[in-house]
Amino acid sequence: MHISGKIALGLIVVVLAPAAILLTTMSLDIRSKWQAEVEQRQEKLTTSTDQLDKIRTKVANLEGEYQQKTFAWGEVWDAPQSVPLAGQNGIQIGVGRSSGLGRSFDPAKPPRIYAFAENGDASTYIGEFELDQLDADRAAGRLLRPAYPGEAQSWPQGKYHVRDTLPSNWLSTVADLEAQLILIGTKFRMQQEQESLMTKQLAAxxxxxxxxxxxxxxDADAPMGASQQVLDGLVETLRKLEDERNLVLSDVHDLRVKLVKDYIDLETSLEKNRNLVDSSQSDASARKPALAGQ
Known part of the structure; x- marks a missing residue:
């Protein structure tokens, strides 16, 4: 290479070296930033993956719980225009075979339903019914237990919903409540009988x-021929007897006074007689010596 070329190349290297160093430094900075950003995004991706796994697990658990509850509560049917059957302890509901209710209806083993009366967002459990009539869009059933006094009259008209099963714990709670109601009803009837007996005893x-x-x-209304004692009563009879006794006691008192007076008079007479006798005896004794001297 020519000397001038070498000199020119050296000058170019000297001039371009700082720029190359600057570009290298900038490249390293950009690479560091990209690497940090990649690491952050990888960390976020890992965190998002963990959260996604947790969410998927939670969704799976909720789906399983939903399936369990759906299985426990069974199918549900809306039954508009439902009414209680007066005097029969039953209901007629606005849903039937066409909606899937009682698919395999067997008169020898009729299906059972659990009825709820709806009132806005709330619902009231009515009871367990056995279907004895199942048409395309209507059904009727009777309550499986004896109705409480006035219970059937309290069932509303309107929209019901019915289910073919209920959770076991719910059925257990309902059974416990019904048993308590039976015990309370029995106790109430016993108290009524006791009250009736006490009322009869009070009347007697x-x-x-x-x-x-x-x-x-x-007794002024005593039958004819009743004694005067019955007519007057014991109080008046005792008063009359006391009056008679008082009269007798007064007579006895008068007799006693007279007897005492007569006794005193007798004693006085006896005393006088004794005095006369004594005086006579004294005179006789005085005359006897005189006669003896003669």
Whole structure:
């Protein structure tokens, strides 16, 4: 190479070296930033993957829980225009075979449903019914237990929904409540019978008391031929007897006074007689010596 060329190349290297160093430094900075950003994005991707796995697990659990609850609660049918059947302890619902209710209806083993009456967003459990009539768009059933007094009359009209099964814990709770209601009803009937018995006993006691009062105070409505004691009563009879006794006691008192007076008079007479006798005896004794001297 020519000397001038070498000199020119050296000058170019000297001039371009700082620019190359600057470009290298900038490239390293850009690479570091890209590498940091890649690491951040990889970390975010890992975090997002973990969160996605957790969300998928949660969704799977919720789907399983939903399936369990769906299986536990069974199918549900809306039943508009449902009404209670007065005097039959039953209901007629606005849903039937065409909606899938009681697909395999067997009169020998009729299906059972659980009915709820809807009122806005709330619903009220009515009871378990056995279907004895199943048409295309209507069905009717009767309550499987004896209705409580006034229960059937309290069932509303309107929209119902029915289910073919309920969760076991729900059925257990309903059974416990029904058992408690039966016990309370039995206790209430026993209290009513006891109250009726006590009312009868009170009436009988009142009759006896009226009889005793009539015996005490007299009975103006006594049958003909009743004694005066029955007519007057024991109180008036005792008062009359006391008056008679007082009269007798007064007579006895007068007799006692007279007897005492007569006794005193007798004693006085006896005393006088004794005095006369003593005086006579004294005179006789005085005359005897005189006669002896003669």
């Amino acid at each position: 006691s009142q009759v006896i008391m009226d009889q005793r009062l009539a015996e005490l105070n007299g």
